[in-house]
Amino acid sequence: xxxxxxxxxxxxxxxxxxxxxxxxxxxxxxxxxxxxxxxxxxxxxxxxxxxxxxxxxxxxxxxxxxxxxxxxxxxxxxxxxxxxxxxxxxxxxxxxxxxxxxxxxxxxxxxxxxxxxxxxxxxxxxxxxxxxxxxxxxxxxxxxxxxxxxxxxxxxxxxxxxxxxxxxxxxxxxxxxxxxxxxxxxxxxxxxxxxxxxxxxxxxxxxxxxxxxxxxxxxxxxxxxxxxxxxxxxxxxxxxxxxxxxxxxxxxxxxxxxxxxxxxxxxxxxxxxxxxxxxxxxxxxxxxxxxxxxxxxxxxxxxxxxxxxxxxxxxxxxxxxxxxxxxxxxxxxxxxxxxxxxxxxxxx
Amino acid sequence: xxxxxxxxxxxxxxxxxxxxxxxxxxxxxxxxxxxxxxxxxxxxxxxxxxxxxxxxxxxxxxxxxxxxxxxxxxxxxxxxxxxxxxxxxxxxxxxxxxxxxxxxxxxxxxxxxxxxxxxxxxxxxxxxxxxxxxxxxxxxxxxxxxxxxxxxxxxxxxxxxxxxxxxxxxxxxxxxxxxxxxxxxxxxxxxxxxxxxxxxxxxxxxxxxxxxxxxxxxxxxxxxxxxxxxxxxxxxxxxxxxxxxxxxxxxxxxxxxxxx
Amino acid sequence: xxxxxxxxxxxxxxxxxxxxxxxxxxxxxxxxxxxxxxxxxxxxxxxxxxxxxxxxxxxxxxxxxxxxxxxxxxxxxxxxxxxxxxxxxxxxxxxxxxxxxxxxxxxxxxxxxxxxxxxxxxxxxxxxxxxxxxxxxxxxxxxxxxxxxxxxxxxxxxxxxxxxxxxxxxxxxxxxxxxxxxxxxxxxxxxxxxxxxxxxxxxxxxxxxxxxxxxxxxxxxxxxxxxxxxxxxxxxxxxxxxxxxxxxxxxxxxxxxxxxxxxxxxxxxxxxxxxxxxxxxxxxxxxxxxxxxxxxxxxxxxxxxxxxxxxxxxxxxxxxxxxxxxxxxxxxxxxxxxxxxxxxxxxxxxxxxxxxxxxxxxxxxxxxxxxxxxxxxxxxxxxx
Numbered sequence: 001x002x003x004x005x006x007x008x009x010x011x012x013x014x015x016x017x018x019x020x021x022x023x024x025x026x027x028x029x030x031x032x033x034x035x036x037x038x039x040x041x042x043x044x045x046x047x048x049x050x051x052x053x054x055x056x057x058x059x060x061x062x063x064x065x066x067x068x069x070x071x072x073x074x075x076x077x078x079x080x081x082x083x084x085x086x087x088x089x090x091x092x093x094x095x096x097x098x099x100x101x102x103x104x105x106x107x108x109x110x111x112x113x114x115x116x117x118x119x120x121x122x123x124x125x126x127x128x129x130x131x132x133x134x135x136x137x138x139x140x141x142x143x144x145x146x147x148x149x150x151x152x153x154x155x156x157x158x159x160x161x162x163x164x165x166x167x168x169x170x171x172x173x174x175x176x177x178x179x180x181x182x183x184x185x186x187x188x189x190x191x192x193x194x195x196x197x198x199x200x201x202x203x204x205x206x207x208x209x210x211x212x213x214x215x216x217x218x219x220x221x222x223x224x225x226x227x228x229x230x231x232x233x234x235x236x237x238x239x240x241x242x243x244x245x246x247x248x249x250x251x252x253x254x255x256x257x258x259x260x261x262x263x264x265x266x267x268x269x270x271x272x273x274x275x276x277x278x279x280x281x282x283x284x285x286x287x288x289x290x291x292x293x294x295x296x297x298x299x300x301x302x303x304x305x306x307x308x309x310x311x312x313x314x315x316x317x318x319x320x321x322x323x324x325x326x327x328x329x330x331x332x333x334x335x336x337x338x339x340x341x342x343x344x345x346x347x348x
Numbered sequence: 349x350x351x352x353x354x355x356x357x358x359x360x361x362x363x364x365x366x367x368x369x370x371x372x373x374x375x376x377x378x379x380x381x382x383x384x385x386x387x388x389x390x391x392x393x394x395x396x397x398x399x400x401x402x403x404x405x406x407x408x409x410x411x412x413x414x415x416x417x418x419x420x421x422x423x424x425x426x427x428x429x430x431x432x433x434x435x436x437x438x439x440x441x442x443x444x445x446x447x448x449x450x451x452x453x454x455x456x457x458x459x460x461x462x463x464x465x466x467x468x469x470x471x472x473x474x475x476x477x478x479x480x481x482x483x484x485x486x487x488x489x490x491x492x493x494x495x496x497x498x499x500x501x502x503x504x505x506x507x508x509x510x511x512x513x514x515x516x517x518x519x520x521x522x523x524x525x526x527x528x529x530x531x532x533x534x535x536x537x538x539x540x541x542x543x544x545x546x547x548x549x550x551x552x553x554x555x556x557x558x559x560x561x562x563x564x565x566x567x568x569x570x571x572x573x574x575x576x577x578x579x580x581x582x583x584x585x586x587x588x589x590x591x592x593x594x595x596x597x598x599x600x601x602x603x604x605x606x607x608x
Numbered sequence: 609x610x611x612x613x614x615x616x617x618x619x620x621x622x623x624x625x626x627x628x629x630x631x632x633x634x635x636x637x638x639x640x641x642x643x644x645x646x647x648x649x650x651x652x653x654x655x656x657x658x659x660x661x662x663x664x665x666x667x668x669x670x671x672x673x674x675x676x677x678x679x680x681x682x683x684x685x686x687x688x689x690x691x692x693x694x695x696x697x698x699x700x701x702x703x704x705x706x707x708x709x710x711x712x713x714x715x716x717x718x719x720x721x722x723x724x725x726x727x728x729x730x731x732x733x734x735x736x737x738x739x740x741x742x743x744x745x746x747x748x749x750x751x752x753x754x755x756x757x758x759x760x761x762x763x764x765x766x767x768x769x770x771x772x773x774x775x776x777x778x779x780x781x782x783x784x785x786x787x788x789x790x791x792x793x794x795x796x797x798x799x800x801x802x803x804x805x806x807x808x809x810x811x812x813x814x815x816x817x818x819x820x821x822x823x824x825x826x827x828x829x830x831x832x833x834x835x836x837x838x839x840x841x842x843x844x845x846x847x848x849x850x851x852x853x854x855x856x857x858x859x860x861x862x863x864x865x866x867x868x869x870x871x872x873x874x875x876x877x878x879x880x881x882x883x884x885x886x887x888x889x890x891x892x893x894x895x896x897x898x899x900x901x902x903x904x905x906x907x908x909x910x911x912x913x914x915x916x917x918x919x920x921x922x923x924x925x926x927x928x929x930x931x932x933x934x935x936x937x938x939x940x941x942x943x944x945x946x947x948x949x950x951x952x953x954x955x956x957x958x959x960x961x962x963x964x965x966x967x968x969x970x971x972x973x974x975x976x977x978x979x980x981x982x983x984x985x986x987x988x989x990x991x992x
Contacts, residue, residue: 104507135573213512253608324601327594532656533627536661
């Protein structure tokens with residue numbers, strides 16, 4: 001079958017406990033951009049039991065169409081029935097692009113389905129765009145360059161390298177996408193989904209596993225490793241009370257507070273919040289290092305952060321060697337002023 | 349009971365990332381280690397061995413020097429080791445890799461296959477589930493705990509906010525998380541024995557039911573369009589400003605980077 | 609002649625290094641500060657076979673060679689010299705003489721639990737009045753029926769009190785030569801910790817290796833079975849000397865490890881520490897010092913490894929062991945002193961490891977034969 005028969009951008013609309021996961025909306029947002037370049041539509045694939053009612057939410061965030069597979073076997077995620085269902089959808093509707101969230105579910109479902117439909121899969125993408133493969137045509141072989149390809153960019157080597165990958169000869173082009181990276185669109189209030197119900201005729205086989213127990217985490221256990229934004233304080237913060245200032249900044253940015261070893265040793269914060277060699281290794285999108293000198297042991301735990309902003313009154317502090325943006329100044333003045341400014345601009 | 353643990357030799361991207369003066373990765377200077385998730389999987393297998401007397405085989409696909417991680421596994425207590433190596437297998441993506449490993453596994457008796465969830469060089473988490481798919485056996489990913497109960501395994505399967513206790517009939521494949529356990533050290537005597545043992549070496553010809561079109565670089569559906577080392581962060585900008593200017597400066601940067 | 613290690617020794621080093629970094633290093637400072645014997649670390653080492661590395665498998669050991677054992681003591685001592693000497697005294701001074709001179713029954717009874725680390729071993733030769741000159745030994749053993757009765761004391765005994773098995777050298781007869789000079793004849797004994805009449809004196813407070821348990825052994829009509837004599841009666845002195853030859857290789861490895869550990873820290877520190885606007889590693893004075901230390905350490909390493917190989921292949925290796933210990937110990941002292949100097953004020957405070965390393969290094973020039981004794985052994989072989 002010709003590759004050109006595969007049309008449309010599909011996204012896997014993950015739901016857990018019949019609640020759509022945020023990644024689904026993010027994928028639709030990205031899918032819209034790709035679909036625009038390809039002059040096609042975005043279809044969300046919603047698998048579950050009693051999930052039809054969720055379809056409109058997907059329309060609100062931009063899905064042109066929602067394929068719903070509603071089956072009691074899909075009540076709780078299990079690899080096999082979900083893989084059967086998604087494979088059947090792909091085989092029936094033949095999308096050219098299939099995006100899945102790089103979640104604990106998507107990173108299981110994605111590889112299983114890609115192997116089953118015999119196509120490639122690029123994991124944990126942080127950038128997706130439509131372009132040519134090869135990026136630059138080989139001289140004399142211009143006609144062999146393929147256009148309108150999905151170019152999937154992802155970090156590898158523990159974030160030390162970046163690779164852009166294409167899947168030129170197989171369809172669909174599949175990618176799992178890292179949560180929190182893509183932007184969802186502004187909601188289209190009142191949008192109703194264009195629902196297509198599909199029956200994949202699931203069959204129980206040897207690959208069905210038995211769920212003996214489902215145990216949900218109690219409460220909201222904060223883990224600084226999950227935070228997208230960390231406001232981290234060190235010896236320079238000076239007291240436990242002053243950490244309140246950092247907390248306010250973290251709150252307005254939707255982040256969390258963390259700290260260096262000095263802060264733990266002074267009893268200002270619990271060890272759970274310590275970043276560094278003897279604490280946790282974190283990779284947030286933004287890491288504020290406030291009053292942290294930047295001992296090598298601390299840096300080892302945070303240098304992989306995407307953006308590091310350091311505030312320190314000591315211009316020679318080693319933290320400035322790793323910071324993207326370093327401000328030499330008084331944290332007691334800068335931090336509250338920054339929080340106030342953010343509150344004003346973000347309307348909080 | 350027979351367990352096969354699939355392991356991979358990887359550069360130590362966690363502890364020992366080394367850079368060239370131009371900021372690119374110095375791969376040659378990086379230590380080659382057993383992938384941490386795989387090592388946890390091996391430890392889980394060795395614990396099952398201690399309880400049930402299971403036989404543990406380790407298998408890797410890689411360059412001839414991947415022999416080192418097989419010896420390490422033997423020194424920890426694995427019984428047999430298989431190295432799948434062949435020039436035609438080079439440049440494989442996860443599809444071609446899983447096809448190759450499945451082709452090797454078809455030659456081996458197994459009840460349980462354990463792989464690491466993901467390797468620290470690629471971070472894809474794809475090869476385990478894809479091997480299971482090629483072999484037509486159930487897969488349970490992200491295992492935090494593995495127990496053998498009769499002809500089944502019971503696995504604590506981790507998700508972001510919960511875990512499931514899953515039971516699968518063997519043969520099946522489980523992908524292990526590093527959190528599963530703290531792997532044991534080798535013993536000095538184990539190391540000496542490991543080097544006296546025979547490592548089985550297989551090439552392309554030894555793979556069962558595998559088509560050439562699915563192997564190596566040529567058999568990989570995904571192709572690298574571009575790869576570049578992320579240049580290590582050096583010192584960025586450093587400014588000395590009064591508090592008001594500092595706030596404006598930070599706000600500008602946060603906007604520029606789409607944080608707000 | 610090939611100076612590269614083969615793969616299995618390389619891997620063994622990787623193991624020891626990883627273990628030392630993960631399990632031993634985090635406790636080194638505390639061990640020194642509190643002077644507590646690191647019992648948990650020893651239990652972990654036992655679990656992984658570190659307490660019986662050169663012992664054949666049939667006696668519960670790892671079946672490796674002296675070189676592997678040497679690398680273990682070396683890597684442990686890089687991060688904690690206390691841990692290094694625990695393994696060294698246990699292996700070289702207790703297991704080794706039983707393996708060399710013991711009967712099959714003694715090997716089965718004592719070596720097996722020692723090699724698995726279930727029991728810890730020690731060795732007692734030195735007495736308050738007899739250090740370098742062993743003829744000054746006063747501890748006596750007299751056969752009384754089916755038992756030997758020991759009286760006397762031994763001092764500065766490494767692994768004292770924590771050990772379960774002690775090799776003790778005691779006078780079993782005094783003979784007169786033709787000129788009427790009295791000569792003490794020694795025998796070696798295996799003494800269990802719980803032997804009646806065996807007790808411990810006070811714990812020594814030491815300058816370095818402060819976590820190692822150093823005690824006085826006291827024998828007051830201490831009774832041990834007749835069959836616990838080790839080797840032929842009257843051969844205790846050569847047994848002790850031969851045991852110390854092996855022990856010196858262990859201490860040489862410890863000294864080598866201390867020197868290497870200090871150099872590693874010096875390299876890291878001088879790259880980081882800035883003075884006058886640049887790192888002190890960029891100053892030629894530092895560079896030359898580092899170069900000299902590295903060269904000296906390499907020379908020490910070759911001597912230590914050569915001695916280990918000699919132990920594996922030769923019956924007598926006194927001179928090799930003496931040279932290795934002499935040079936490695938003096939290297940450890942010189943290097944640690946130099947590294948403290950490079951660290952400046954930080955080198956003198958306890959927060960930094962190098963202060964401890966300098967204190968630890970000193971003992972390697974003293975115990976199991978002082979540097980002067982090593983020179984006697986070496987020159988003796990030249991002038992015989």
